[in-house]
Amino acid sequence: MATSDPSQFSAESYFATQPPPSTLEQDIAGVRTFVAQQRELGKKVVLVTSGGTTVPLELNVVRFLDNFSAGTRGATSAEYFLKAGYAVLFMHRQFSLQPFSRHYSHSTNPFLDLLEIEPPAVATDPLNITVTPSKRPELLEVLTSYKEAHQSGLLHTLTFVTVNDYLWLLRAVSQELSVLGRGVLYYLAAAVSDFFLPRQKLSEHKIQSGKGSLLIEMDQVPKILKPMVDEWTPDGYIVSFKLETDPALLIPKARAAIERYGHQIVIGNDLHTRKYEVVFVSRVPGSPDVHDISNSWLRIDPHAIDDRGHPKEIEEDIVAELVSRHQAWIDATSGGT
Amino acid sequence: MATSDPSQFSAESYFATQPPPSTLEQDIAGVRTFVAQQRELGKKVVLVTSGGTTVPLELNVVRFLDNFSAGTRGATSAEYFLKAGYAVLFMHRQFSLQPFSRHYSHSTNPFLDLLEIEPPAVATDPLNITVTPSKRPELLEVLTSYKEAHQSGLLHTLTFVTVNDYLWLLRAVSQELSVLGRGVLYYLAAAVSDFFLPRQKLSEHKIQSGKGSLLIEMDQVPKILKPMVDEWTPDGYIVSFKLETDPALLIPKARAAIERYGHQIVIGNDLHTRKYEVVFVSRVPGSPDVHDISNSWLRIDPHAIDDRGHPKEIEEDIVAELVSRHQAWIDATSGGT
Numbered sequence: 001m002a003t004s005d006p007s008q009f010s011a012e013s014y015f016a017t018q019p020p021p022s023t024l025e026q027d028i029a030g031v032r033t034f035v036a037q038q039r040e041l042g043k044k045v046v047l048v049t050s051g052g053t054t055v056p057l058e059l060n061v062v063r064f065l066d067n068f069s070a071g072t073r074g075a076t077s078a079e080y081f082l083k084a085g086y087a088v089l090f091m092h093r094q095f096s097l098q099p100f101s102r103h104y105s106h107s108t109n110p111f112l113d114l115l116e117i118e119p120p121a122v123a124t125d126p127l128n129i130t131v132t133p134s135k136r137p138e139l140l141e142v143l144t145s146y147k148e149a150h151q152s153g154l155l156h157t158l159t160f161v162t163v164n165d166y167l168w169l170l171r172a173v174s175q176e177l178s179v180l181g182r183g184v185l186y187y188l189a190a191a192v193s194d195f196f197l198p199r200q201k202l203s204e205h206k207i208q209s210g211k212g213s214l215l216i217e218m219d220q221v222p223k224i225l226k227p228m229v230d231e232w233t234p235d236g237y238i239v240s241f242k243l244e245t246d247p248a249l250l251i252p253k254a255r256a257a258i259e260r261y262g263h264q265i266v267i268g269n270d271l272h273t274r275k276y277e278v279v280f281v282s283r284v285p286g287s288p289d290v291h292d293i294s295n296s297w298l299r300i301d302p303h304a305i306d307d308r309g310h311p312k313e314i315e316e317d318i319v320a321e322l323v324s325r326h327q328a329w330i331d332a333t334s335g336g337t
Numbered sequence: 338m339a340t341s342d343p344s345q346f347s348a349e350s351y352f353a354t355q356p357p358p359s360t361l362e363q364d365i366a367g368v369r370t371f372v373a374q375q376r377e378l379g380k381k382v383v384l385v386t387s388g389g390t391t392v393p394l395e396l397n398v399v400r401f402l403d404n405f406s407a408g409t410r411g412a413t414s415a416e417y418f419l420k421a422g423y424a425v426l427f428m429h430r431q432f433s434l435q436p437f438s439r440h441y442s443h444s445t446n447p448f449l450d451l452l453e454i455e456p457p458a459v460a461t462d463p464l465n466i467t468v469t470p471s472k473r474p475e476l477l478e479v480l481t482s483y484k485e486a487h488q489s490g491l492l493h494t495l496t497f498v499t500v501n502d503y504l505w506l507l508r509a510v511s512q513e514l515s516v517l518g519r520g521v522l523y524y525l526a527a528a529v530s531d532f533f534l535p536r537q538k539l540s541e542h543k544i545q546s547g548k549g550s551l552l553i554e555m556d557q558v559p560k561i562l563k564p565m566v567d568e569w570t571p572d573g574y575i576v577s578f579k580l581e582t583d584p585a586l587l588i589p590k591a592r593a594a595i596e597r598y599g600h601q602i603v604i605g606n607d608l609h610t611r612k613y614e615v616v617f618v619s620r621v622p623g624s625p626d627v628h629d630i631s632n633s634w635l636r637i638d639p640h641a642i643d644d645r646g647h648p649k650e651i652e653e654d655i656v657a658e659l660v661s662r663h664q665a666w667i668d669a670t671s672g673g674t
Contacts, residue, residue, distance in 0.1 A: 008549075054403070060582035060608055062528075066391070066403045070432075094444060095407075095432075101447055106438040107431060107496070111448045112483045115476075127477060129468045139452075140464060146449045159444070191399075195551040205583040206608075212345075214532040218551040245397035246542040271397055271543075 009198075011222045014167065018199055021165045024172060027158055031176045034089065034156040043087040043154070044183045044326070047173060049190035050074020051093025053163035055197055057216065062206040064162075065218070069191035071096030073241075073274070073315065077187060080319035082149055086185070089177070091158040091169060093190070099155065100146040103138070114139060141308070163193040163221060170224065174232040182330050185322065186228075186238040196221050225261035237326050238263035245271045254281040255293050262290075264329070267318065275314060276302050280321065285332065346535075348559040351504065355536055358502045361509060364495055368513045371426065371493040380424040380491070381520045381663070384510060386527035387411020388430025390500035392534055394553065399543040401499075402555070406528035408433030410578075410611070410652065414524060417656035419486050423522070426514070428495040428506060430527070436492065437483035440475070451476060478645070500530045500558060507561065511569040519667050522659065523565075523575040533558050562598035574663050575600035582608045591618035592630050599627075601666070604655065612651060613639050617658065622669065 009017075038045050051074065052067035075097040078088050082099070090099065097105070104111040114135045118128040131139055149155040158173070160166045177184045195218035207214065225240060240263060244250045247270050254266040258281055268279040277299040284292040298321060304312035346354075375382050388411065389404035412434040415425050419436070427436065434442070441448040451472045455465040468476055486492040495510070497503045514521045532555035544551065562577060577600060581587045584607050591603040595618055605616040614636040621629040635658060641649035 057402075058582070062405050062580065062582065062608065063530075064403055064405065065394075066401055068399050068401065095442075098443055098447075101443045101449055104448070105432075106435055106443075110435075110438055111441070112438055112480055115480055117477065117480060117484065126473070129473060129477060129480065131466045136463070136466060140454065140466060143449060143452055143454060143466065147454065193400075205586075206581060208586075213557060214553075214555040216551075216553045216555075218553075220550060243399065244543060245395070245399065249542075249545075271399065 008220055009222045011224055011227045014222045015171070018164055018167075020168045021160075021162075024168055027169065028172045028176060030156065031089065031158070031173055034087070034153070035176050035180065037153055038087045039180060041087075044085070044185065045089060045177060045180055046078075046081045046086045046185040046187055047089045047091060047177060048074050048078045048081065048187045049091045049166070049170070050078070051096030052191040053093065053166045053193050054161055055163055055193050055195065055218065056202065057197065058203045058206055060205055065193065065195070065216075067191035067193055069093070069096065071098075072102070074187075074189040075099050075102040076313050076315040077189065077319055078155070079145070080313075080316050081187075081323075082145070082154060084319060084323045086323075087154045087156075088149075089156050089158065089173065091160065091173065091190075094159045094161050098157070099149070100142050103142050138310075163196050166190065166192060167221070167224060170228070171232055174228055174236070178233040178235065181235045182237065182333060184233065184236045185326050186233070186236050187322070188238070188240045191243065192221070194221055195219065223261070225257070225263055229261055229263050237329055239265045239267060239322060242266050242268045243271060243274070244268070251279065251281065251295055254279065254295075257281075258283060258293055259291065265322075265325070276300055278314065278318060285329075345557055346559045348561055348564045351559045352508070355501055355504075357505045358497075358499075361505055364506065365509045365513060367493065368426065368495070368510055371424070371490070372513050372517065374490055375424045376517060378424075381422070381522065382426060382514060382517055383415075383418045383423045383522040383524055384426045384428060384514060385411050385415045385418065385524045386428045386503070386507070387415070388433030389528040390430065390503045390530050391498055392500055392530050392532065392555065393539065394534065395540045395543055397542055402530065402532070402553075404528035404530055406430070406433065408435075409439070411524075411526040412436050412439040413650050413652040414526065414656055415492070416482070417650075417653050418524075418660075419482070419491060421656060421660045423660075424491045424493075425486075426493050426495065426510065428497065428503075428510065428527075431496045431498050435494070436486070437479050440479050475647075500533050501536075503527065503529060504558070504561060507565070508569055511565055511573070515570040515572065518572040519574065519670060521570065521573045522663050523570070523573050524659070525575070525577045528580065529558070531558055532556065560598070562594070562600055566598055566600050574666055576602045576604060576659060579603050579605045580608060580611070581605070588616065588618065588632055591616065591632075594618075595620060595630055596628065602659075602662070613637055615651065615655060622666075 051071040052069040055065040057063045071092055078090050078099040081088050114132055116130050116132055118130050120128055160169055197218055242254045250268045250270060254268040257266050264282060266281045268281055277297060280296045284294050298317055300312050300314050306312045388408040389406040392402040394400045408429055411429060415427050415436040418425050451469055453467050453469055455467050457465055497506055534555055579591045587605045587607060591605040594603050601619060603618045605618055614634060617633045621631050635654055637649050637651045643649045
């Protein structure tokens with residue numbers, strides 16, 4: 001594995017040469033309606049991106065490169081943002097975890113195990129399906145929140161599969177959300193590929209084996225935080241994530257991103273400890289020096305229990321911290337307009 | 338994308354150099370118990386493999402190559418094999434579809450939408466959770482089959498993620514099942530990578546971007562059908578799958594596999610038509626010429642309805658055909674022992 005000379009796409013050349021997903025217009029029409037509703041209600045809105053993106057190796061896709069992500073961070077955070085009063089645009093990888101249903105993974109907590117078949121009171125009636133009594137309180141809590149979110153229209157879901165879907169959607173959604181100005185928080189938790197195969201280099205059919213080893217050369221995905229901050233949604237409050245496996249790289253890379261893109265926060269996390277600690281890296285508010293960047297760690301006890309008796313989720317504290325910072329930022333900046 | 342000179346692993350050199358998954362021994366202990374139970378009951382057993390395999394690019398996995406497969410073929414077929422009286426060893430990619438719960442994908446048919454919250458008969462009692470009446474008959478049918486399969490011990494599940502997990506598990510499981518002789522059908526529906534990265538070539542940490550394009554070179558996965566037929570389970574009835582996107586390659590490649598590996602059947606399917614047609618490629622029974630290979634297409638009407646009023650699934654017919662061929666083969670070969 002090695003890297004060679006860059007064949008670098010800018011965001012502009014990317015969108016000029018790579019085709020949009022076929023469902024883009026329809027997706028954006030849905031977002032436009034959602035945005036209009038939240039504007040009317042005066043709601044703050046968060047865009048949560050979640051899950052990994054794929055890089056297909058073939059036009060008729062059999063093989064693809066993927067990024068590890070079940071979507072836990074995004075799906076969990078979306079629930080806490082709803083609880084905090086935000087309207088949530090949940091943009092996720094198809095089949096990654098979603099708010100509410102995430103509690104009942106088919107592998108770890110299959111919902112069919114929650115249900116029981118019981119004989120009816122009257123023998124000639126059909127059999128009853130009931131919920132196992134020990135599972136009822138938690139299911140009732142999840143189900144209630146799920147139904148509230150859907151009936152109130154405060155949760156709107158979009159899906160992507162490829163990194164190309166993701167990039168096109170992110171640009172269009174940011175542009176739609178930009179009408180809400182500083183009331184929009186961008187929580188970019190998706191694990192987005194750094195590399196892609198331009199459409200022009202894709203094989204049409206399944207790559208055949210039997211001819212020796214496989215050689216794949218991929219181009220770099222353009223850095224889209226820069227145009228996002230500068231052009232797509234200049235008033236947004238943007239939180240990006242940085243995942244590393246080498247702890248020594250985490251803070252330097254997060255600081256470099258803040259310096260380079262000028263957005264509000266990078267949340268750094270290490271693959272192995274990400275459920276218990278993250279670091280918020282951001283410019284020191286009010287400091288005249290743009291290189292004045294501070295780190296603040298947020299940690300939870302891995303065995304902590306929340307006030308409903310469930311294992312504590314670090315996303316509860318991440319979201320609380322962001323909600324408070326977002327409001328402080330709105331207050332600090334709104335004086336000037 | 339290109340292929341270069343082979344750096345070819347034999348099955349033997351593969352297992353001598355690549356480390357086994359850490360859960361292998363525990364998984365195999367479970368299989369051994371399952372096999373002993375089925376032997377006692379005199380059950381025929383099918384090993385269904387299902388879903389895609391990953392090829393991690395890093396030891397601390399952030400990125401991986403994957404094969405497109407939701408696991409529909411395997412999960413659906415497993416249900417029909419259970420119905421036909423087989424015990425089923427279901428070896429699937431973690432988070433791919435599973436028998437029974439496949440009917441309630443979180444994306445397309447979320448189970449939370451099946452449930453309703455109702456006030457209790459007595460106002461001071463807790464709220465009730467009930468199943469939406471229109472959804473009850475189908476859920477009752479699925480739930481009944483699910484509980485029967487689990488309570489009878491006729492469905493045993495194993496999971497894999499990487500192609501390395503898959504190869505080690507397949508070898509060990511085949512060796513365990515071989516004690517059941519001709520009563521075992523192997524239904525190898527998993528989408529297994531043709532390429533892998535030997536442990537010795539893996540990066541330890543996340544590959545860094547920002548240094549230009551990404552170059553990946555992968556080695557060929559050894560062809561394991563050969564040792565499976567010759568050594569691991571010589572009495573098994575082995576059905577492999579061949580997926581192509583170029584229709585012109587489908588039958589030639591399926592025939593070549595039968596000639597090369599000498600197993601019983603290749604089921605060929607095209608990515609775009611696989612839900613409505615497949616082709617069974619196999620040696621002509623009784624023919625003295627090993628090159629005497631026949632194709633027989635199995636097709637369903639895309640709009641067909643099965644006898645329970647649901648959309649017809651081609652797996653129902655695939656499984657019926659295989660159950661009949663497996664029995665005929667047992668009958669034909671048992672005379673000689």
